[in-house]
Amino acid sequence: MAANNVADKIGKEQILEIAKSEIELKVDLFNRLTKVCFDKCIEKRYKESELNMGENNCIDRCVAKYWQVTNLVGQLLGPSQPSM
Template identity: 65%
Template sequence: MAANDRPPNQMEKEQIFGMAEKEMEYRVELFNKLTHTCFNKCIEKRYKEGELNMGENSCIDRCVSKYWQVVTNLIGQLLGSSRPPM
């Protein structure tokens, strides 16, 4: 077994778990910001119906798409890549 093929020790496992925890926190925060932003932009403040109408659905689709495109472009720039991660 090569040195790089060894199983992680306890400290490495804790570091990996900590990184995964931070990643999850980041994703939840991103989702919450996206939801809040697109909801405020696209949904009327006075509810008339129990379901989203076609205009609200279209607005949310465009908002989420643009938001995600901006986020992935920023991440790509931060990572120094010309192509954002998927």
């Protein structure tokens, strides 16, 4: 019984660490996506309080391409990663 509880606790701790790591990676990905697309699509001199049509389109395309590339890289690197 006691050995089972220890194994459950270790498993839960590992799962928690994996979840924390995954959240950190997602936040980092979102921050990089935001920076790249903002720098690429938004003019440095703000003229209006809202995005214009060109900026909206640019951001839409930038985010779509960023996610596409991220997914493709994940698929290509996924099989080569050691399984846990």
